[in-house]
Amino acid sequence: MEKKQRGVKILLVDDEEIFLEATARQLGVRGFKVTTADSGEAALLLMHDTPPDVVVLDQQMPGMSGSETFVEMKRINPLVEVIILTGNTSVDNALELLKMGTFDYLMKPINIDDLLYKIEDAYTRKMLNEKQQ
Amino acid sequence: MLKELVALTRKIFSRDQEPDTPELEFAEVERLRLAFKSRYHSFKLLLTANGRVLEAMADMERALQGNESFSMSFVHTGCTSISVNVYRMIADMENIAPGKYSGLRESFLIIQRQIDALLGQKKDKTDKRLVIPLETITSEMTELAGGKMANLGDVKNRLHMNVPSGFVITAAAHDLFMSTDGLQKEVDRIFQVAGSDEDRNLDLVSSQIRQKMMVANIPEPIRLAVEEAYVHMKEQNGGQDVRLAVRSSAHGEDAKNSSFAGQYRSELNVAFPQFFYYYKQVMASKYSAQAITYKLNRGFRDEDIAMCVGVLAMVDAACGGVIYTRNPLDSKDDSIYINSTWGLPKTVVDGNDLCDLFVVQRDNDLTILRRDIRDKGYRFVCGGDEGCMRTEILGGENILPSLTDAQIQQLADLAIQIEQYYEGPQDIEWAIANDGKIYFLQSRPLQQVESVMPSIDFDLQQYDSLLLTEGGTNASPGVTSGIVFKVSKKVDILQFPEGAILVVEQALPTWAPLVARAAALITEQGGFAGHLANVAREFGIPALFGVKGAMTLVNNGDVVTVAADLGRVYRGCIEPLTHWKRPDAKLMLGSPVYETLRTVSRHIIPLHLLDPESRDFTPEKCLTFHDITRFVHEKSVHEMFRFGIDHSFSERSSKQLHYKVPMNWWILNLDDGLINEIKGKYVKLEDIASVPMLAFWDGFAAIPWDGPPMMDSKGMTSIMFRSTMNPDLVPGIRTKYADRNYFMISKDFCTLSSRLGYHFSTMEALVSERSGENYLGFKFKGGAADFERCMGRINFIKEILEKYGFRASVNADNLDARLEGRDMQFMKSRLNILGYLTLHTRQLDMIMGNQPLINYYMAKLTKDIDSLLEKAKRDQ
Structure with a gap:
């Protein structure tokens, strides 16, 4: 990841604590500013407190689902870019989520390099959109 | 399009040769730089998405060769990756050239709907009968009764041969059982939590699911229908209680090229008060570790397999076995092969002991060509209370032929009739009751494979010094070499290295999950009529059975060459012999998962838009996802080229390379x-x-x-x-x-x-x-x-x-x-x-x-x- 993109603010949302911790650590050492939330509801509160550039959002969570959370996030900040994480049994929904406006999807278990590339692309898209507004 | 490109190129070049274009305002320069950057970013995302589509299509094409196993999860993941990335390409194209190729979305939707329809296809399940008597079943009822019982229905009702009385608990009953109290959802959840096909702990998944099934309640309508059918059987038996054989008859079982041989459970000599316990056992065997592995390797979708269950009156057999109406190892040999043992045929099909072999010529006299009488150490008989007992055969009966010549010829004659009816070689399970009456218990298509022996003379003697053993039975032809790994307990399965030579004592169906991972099989006991031999032939793995003392003859880590056709095992790798290979078994061809991928891929892989200069090179003519990617890729390059011309901006106009000159x-x-x-x-x-x-x-x-x-x-x-x-x-x-x-x-x-x-x-x-x-x-x-x-x-x-x-x-x-x-x-x-x-x-x-x-x-x-x-x- 290029130097200019260090300090990119990432919000990581997943109900699996181990996944949250491990991924946050891996992103943190690469210079990202990571905040985490273990539910859609908690993530929405953080959208106000520490607005992220890119959200990495699990689709299947108890309480608010990933897609419900996504809709609310876009209402709060239309420019935020969201990458959805899906499992092997819910992958069929990825297209619907893309049509709704998510940036991209990744299947679990994730490859950290793939996640980095997608975050980088999502962040570039967000910055370009912001400048063009 | 190329003509246009040439014109555009000239336009760019000529502009470059003009005097300097007017200086732009700083803000305008910034705006143009941003516009170029944004379009380029979309272009790059489009190229990445294009790469992903091509990669996923290459994976699909490889899978369609049929050599590797894959699951429905592969099909879903591949289709989603392609749909999503094609959609992204269209969205990125819209950023590059807004509003210009609007027809792409419509073409995408049409293709996507076709794919969705194929992936979501459900079977017609209008017949809701839970139980059907065997006397009304025919081979057209495979969906409801499962292949095994549908075939047996024909033997009874169309060929009018002796088949025990009985009934089938249908696919509709299976669906009712699985949908009651959320059982199917629970099974799906366990699979989901276990992760992908490669990662999951099969034994754990299997045991969790089977436990859930064993504690589930039998829905009342099934209970009542089964009780009614049993009462009818009892009436036919003069009011006497009937002992039952409870046999799996799942979808896909006993089909051509996919036998599921021995992968599911059968329970023998069951008393009716315990019936529902055993019914659940058979149902749950759909999720045994070996059955899950087999389904994955052979391309069966879990949701496509309903476990129908056949219930037959138990035949307390004097002798029994399996008939092959042709030689399974040589399609030119049309002799009839009868494998037989004392007691129930279980010993033959399970492959855990030696059995007699009688070979009959297909002539008018049904001449008996060969009588291999083996030392049959044990027999299975019906237990007094219930279940079967394995008893030692004493008093010299162990070395006596288990069939008389008259019985051999009678069996051969009936087998020929069954084969003629089905118009193909058959694998038939039979039993002869104590009263001498012949019963048929199963008939399924016989798989035949060819010997790999070269027709030219080959000097084998040069390798005699390396010979470890000879005289084994060729259960599945082929020659291969590898490292020995002996398996005696189920836990050894976990350590089995990919590509090793599996050495076991008995040829039990339990070892079937290892067949897909093994290079060859060697067993001490068992013949070529057992389930494991069937599975080895299906998977194209050389198998040598009945190798005396195999477990002590070799050690783990030894390199050996197994020459099944020669009945020999050699020390070390004899490279010239390993050239006698069978072609790779195309295990997936024709399976439901394969067929789903094949039909879906027709909307993905073919490329119709070949010529960008053709009038048909339009969004509306895109019939597949490949067409869309081809179209979008071509046009995106064109649009990126064009954008420089539409905007008078010298930074992005073309320059001439100056390399020395x-x-x-x-x-x-x-x-x-x-x-x-x-x-x-x-x-x-x-x-x-x-x-x-x-x-x-x-x-x-x-x-x-x-x-x-x-x-x-x-x-x-x-x-x-x-x-x-x-x-x-x-x-x-x-x-x-x-x-x-x-x-x-x-x-x-x-x-x-x-x-x-x-x-x-x-x-x-x-x-x-x-x-x-x-x-x-x-x-x-x-x-x-x-x-x-x-x-x-x-x-x-x-x-x-x-x-x-x-x-x-x-x-x-x-x-x-x-x-x-x-x-x-x-x-x-x-x-x-x-x-x-x-x-x-x-x-x-x-x-x-x-x-x-x-x-x-x-x-x-x-x-x-x-x-x-x-x-x-x-x-x-």
């Missing part, structure tokens, strides 16, 4: 392809930041071109003749090809369209630190010589590219080569090669009729390329 190479910077913005009309090599362009140029300029090849007179005549016939080849006449070579570049991207001499080539490369997204595409077409010589050169280049790791294909006179997913250094080295070949294959079509010259140039080019690669390695 001004050259006929032109450069269009898409984003960050130059180290600094350049205002003049020339670009020097040191101004270029594009990694792929520089790597290409390094190869192009590394070794000077020797000039036209030494040509023979035929080659020259061919070119002169073609030049007079084809105006495209006459210099000075405008052709459909662009007449200049132009690069479009960014720091990590480069596309080049070039015409050198009479051929036309394009190169496109994305090379960055993101190895997974890197790719290199190369297309080559044309030439001045006749078609055969042009094709000669295309195949010549193809051979070189394949040698250096490209995937190349030739369609008409188009060469298409691609390479992806490698790191930056590797990609740069391959761009060196493309640069070199672009220059050095000029006019090579002329010599393509002359083999010594072809050999000379192949050697020269290969040597040059190797020296380039060496140099690149040193420079790292």
Whole structure:
């Protein structure tokens, strides 16, 4: 990841604590500013407190689902870019989520390099959109 | 489109040669830079999505060869990846050229709907009967009764042979059982939590699911229907209680080419009060670890398999066994093979003891050709209370033939009738009751495989000093070598190394999950009629059964050669023998998962839009996802080219490459392809930041071109003749090809369209630190010589590219080569090669009729390329 993109603010949302911790650590050492939330509801509160550039959002969570959370996030900040994480049994929904406006999807278990590339692309898209507004 | 491109190119070039364009305001420059950047970002995302689609399609094409097993999860994941990335390409295209290709969305929706319909297809389940008596079942009822019981229904009701009375608990009952109290959802949840097919702990998944099924309640309608059917059986038995055989009859079981041999459970001699417990046991065996593995390896979808259950009156057999109506190891041999043992046929089908073999000739007298009477140590008989007992055979009966000649001939005669009815070789399970009456318990298609023995004489004696053992039974032909791994407990399965030789004592169906991972099987006991032998033949694995003392003869880690056709095992690897291989078993062909992928792929893989200049090259004519990607890719390159012209912005107009002198190479910077913005009309090599362009140029300029090849007179005549016939080849006449070579570049991207001499080539490369997204595409077409010589050169280049790791294909006179997913250094080295070949294959079509010259140039080019690669390695 290029130097200019260090300090990119990432919000990581997943109900699996181990996944949250491990991924946050891996992103943190690469210079990202990571905040985490273990539910859609908690993530929405953080959208106000520490607005992220890119959200990495699990689709299947108890309480608010990933897609419900996504809709609310876009209402709060239309420019935020969201990458959805899906499992092997819910992958069929990825297209619907893309049509709704998510940036991209990744299947679990994730490859950290793939996640980095997608975050980088999502962040570039967000910055370009912001400048063009 | 190319004509348009040529015109556009000229427009750019002419603008460059005009006096300076008016200076733009700073804000306008910034706005234009941002607009270019944004479009370039979309273009790059589009290219990455394009790469992912091509990769997923290549995976699908590989799967469609049928050699590797894959699951529905693979089909869903692949289809989703393709749909999502094609959709992304369309969205990115809309960012590049808003509103211009609106028809793409409609084409996408039509294709997507077709795919969704195929993936969501459900079976017609209008017949809701829970229980059906055997006397009304026929082979048309496979969906409701399962293959095994449907076939048996025909033997009873159409062939009017003896089959025990009974009934089937149907697929509708299975569905009702699984949908009650959320059982199916619970099963799905366990699979989901367990992760992907590769990661999951099969034993754990299997035991969790089976436990859930065993504690589930039997829905009342099933209970009542079964009780009613049993009462009917009892009435037929003069009011006496009937002992039952409870047998699996799942969908797909006993079908042609997929036997599921021994993968599910059967329970014998069950008393009715305990019936529902055993019914659940058989139902739950759908999820035994071995059945899950088998389904995965053979391409069955879990949701497609309903476990129908056959319930038959138990035959307390005096003897029983299996008939093969032909030799399963030699399709030219039409003799009838009868395997037989004392007591229930269980010993034969489970493969845990020796049995007699009688071979009968198919003549009028049904001559008995062979009688192999074995020492049958044990027999299974019905227990007094319930279940079966394994008892030792004493008093010399163990070495007596288990069938009389009359019985052998009677069985052969009936087997021929069954085979004639089914119009194909059969594998038939039979039993003879204590009263002498013959019953048939099962009939399914017999798989035949061929021997691998060469027809020529072969000196085997030279290997005699390495012979470990001989005399084993060929249960599945083939020769292979590998490392021995002995398995005696279930827990050993977990440690079994891929590609090892499996050595076990008994040929039990329990070891079936290892067959897909083993190179060969050796067992001490069991014959070629057992379930495990069936599975080995299905999977194309050599198997040698009945090898006395095998477990002590070899040690774990020993290298041995198993020659099943010879009945021998040799010490070490005897390489010449291992050439006697069977062709790879195409396990997936025809399976439900395979068929789903095949039908879905028809909407994904075929490419109809071949010619960008055709009038049919439109969004509306895109019939597959491949068409859409081809269309979008082509148009996106065009639009990126065009954008520079539509906006008067010198930073993004094309420049001429100045390499020692001004050259006929032109450069269009898409984003960050130059180290600094350049205002003049020339670009020097040191101004270029594009990694792929520089790597290409390094190869192009590394070794000077020797000039036209030494040509023979035929080659020259061919070119002169073609030049007079084809105006495209006459210099000075405008052709459909662009007449200049132009690069479009960014720091990590480069596309080049070039015409050198009479051929036309394009190169496109994305090379960055993101190895997974890197790719290199190369297309080559044309030439001045006749078609055969042009094709000669295309195949010549193809051979070189394949040698250096490209995937190349030739369609008409188009060469298409691609390479992806490698790191930056590797990609740069391959761009060196493309640069070199672009220059050095000029006019090579002329010599393509002359083999010594072809050999000379192949050697020269290969040597040059190797020296380039060496140099690149040193420079790292």
